[in-house]
Amino acid sequence: MKTTIFLRLHAALERYLPEQRLFLRSDHETRFIRLRSETQLVVLVGSALTVAWTIVATSILLMDNIGAGSLRDQAQREQAVYEQRLNDLASERDLRAGEAQKAQKRFTLALAEVSKMQSELLRSEDRRKELETGIDVIQSTLRRTMTERDGALAKAAGLELSLSRKTGSTRTPEGRIEDMRQTVSFLSDALNLTATERDAVAAEAAKAYDLASSLDYDRQLLQNRNDQIFSQLEDAMTISVEPLDKMFRAAGLNTDTLLDQVRRGYSGLGGPLTPIAISSRGEEPLDPDSLRANSILRELDRLNLYRLAAEKTPFAIPLKSSFRYTSGFGPRWGRMHEGTDFASAYGTPIYATADGVVIHADWSSGYGRLVKIQHEFGIETRYGHMSKIRVKVGQRVSRGDQIGDMGNSGRSTGTHLHYEVRVGGKPVNPMTYIKAARDVF
Incomplete structure (x- = not known):
């Protein structure tokens, strides 16, 4: 059965691929190689497979090169866009940092102005207290003088009565008139002096009141300006700190632990980021401006710690x-x-x-x-x-x-x-x- 099938296949191949002979001739002899139909078929199939494999491999290489070139161009475009975005973000970051520095300078100047105004108010208050003390002294002197005058008049009346009992007569009418004249003159001088000092004290008090009103108005204007500066600083801190906080959290880092480690490495004290403390005992100030200033300084310190941490983290x-x-x-x-x-x-x-x-x-x-x-x-x-x-x-x-x-x-x-x-x-x-x-x- 197998022999019959092989014979039929051989006969079919003979019709399309008849047996060939390849002659090899030399000087002394002639030889030939017989190429059977099966051998020719194997050679043709092998050649066809080789050509097909070459075509497919060449096509794959061409497609890979074309695709790689396209991906490379796309990667270059994306890299250029990314670098441009990095440059824009860096410029915006530098701009925000400059604005924060300018705002901090304005805040320092505002604090200096507030301190100056507070000193003026304290001096005005001390002057007013001195004027009140002067008025109290003048009133005490006047009361003491009137008491001494009343005592002198009572003593004079007693002496006159004693003289009248001894001599049977008091002083002459001219003497009594002279005594009254001197008394009236003394009282008039004392009253004039008191009125003059009172007017001077009133004038000083009016000036102090006007100065206090002017200082209070300036203080209100300064307070409004401080509110604007504080608002700008707080907005700048929010814009600067939040992206950094999100960046570290997105990288899977614990920001609290991270900042504590950076703070321990940079534990020096003093400088522009030290919180404001007015109390000699180091207690926190209670006025709203100082509290807001301390909050901004804490955010500036946090921003600085984030900056130091970012330089040490492979972003x-x-x-x-x-x-x-x-x-x-x-x-x-x-x-x-x-x-x-x-x-x-x-x-x-x-x-x-x-x-x-x-x-x-x-x-x-x-x-x-x-x-x-x-x-x-x-x-x-x-x-x-x-x-x-x-x-x-x-x-x-x-x-x-x-x-x-x-x-x-x-x-x-x-x-x-x-x-x-x-x-x-x-x-x-x-x-x-x-x-x-x-x-x-």
């Missing part, structure tokens, strides 16, 4: 040139990919994403040329597959310092940067930090 992107993402954080080919890959040209500069200390700058098996940077808050960043390392172990770097060049060292299939972020030794998604800072930096 930045390790590349400033055009790039494209080639692989993200997560499982890949059955294994865990513990970072994010950025592809760009060979030798592209690589930058530190936060302040820190270099703890490794050498070759490391699969990573190739690897740099590790230890940051605050238990955070570590890694930069792998470099072509050149530009830092040394123990070197302190700041965010934006170049630490190496992009390459293809280690276990790598092409030029790219393998970037990792580890918290407490455990890898986390670097894009969490990059996306959290997208609307801030």
Whole structure:
């Protein structure tokens, strides 16, 4: 049965692919190679498969190159838009910081004016008390003088009565007239002096009242201006602090613990952010302006702590040139990919994403040329597959310092940067930090 089928297939092939002979001739002999129908079929099928595979592979490569070019162009456009947004946000942040500094200067001047007005009011109050004390002294003197006069008159009357009993007569009418004249003159002088001092005291009191009214009006104007300044400062603090707070929370960081650590590292006292304290015992002031000023100063201190924490946290992107993402954080080919890959040209500069200390700058098996940077808050960043390392172990770097060049060292299939972020030794998604800072930096 099988022989019959083979014979029929051979006969069918013979009709389309008859047996061929390939002659090989030399100087001494002639040989030939017989190409059977089955052999020709195998050669034709193999050739067809080879041509088909070549066509398919070429098409795939062309489509991949076209797609890669399109993705690269799109990535470049997105990078340009992103960089423009970063520049706009940085300009707006600098503008807000300038406005906050100007507002703080205006607030300082306003506090100085308030202090000056308060001193004027205190001096006016002291003057008024002095005038009241003078009036009390004058009235006491007048009462004492009148008492002494009454005593003198009573004594004179007693002496006259005693003289009358002894001599049988009082003083002459002329003497009594002279005594009355002297008494009236004394009383008139005392009353004139009292009236003059009273008028002077009244004039001083009127001036003090006018000055107090003027100072109170100026104080009200200053209070209104202070309210406007406080409102602008409070709005500026809200606009500045809330995005930073959201950024750290979006990165999964506890802001209270974070700020406490920064505060312990910068625990110096004094300076423009010290709260206002009028009491000699260091108690909090009770007036509304001082309370609002202390609240603004606390927010300024919080903003400054956030700024320090942001410089030590890897919110930045390790590349400033055009790039494209080639692989993200997560499982890949059955294994865990513990970072994010950025592809760009060979030798592209690589930058530190936060302040820190270099703890490794050498070759490391699969990573190739690897740099590790230890940051605050238990955070570590890694930069792998470099072509050149530009830092040394123990070197302190700041965010934006170049630490190496992009390459293809280690276990790598092409030029790219393998970037990792580890918290407490455990890898986390670097894009969490990059996306959290997208609307801030």
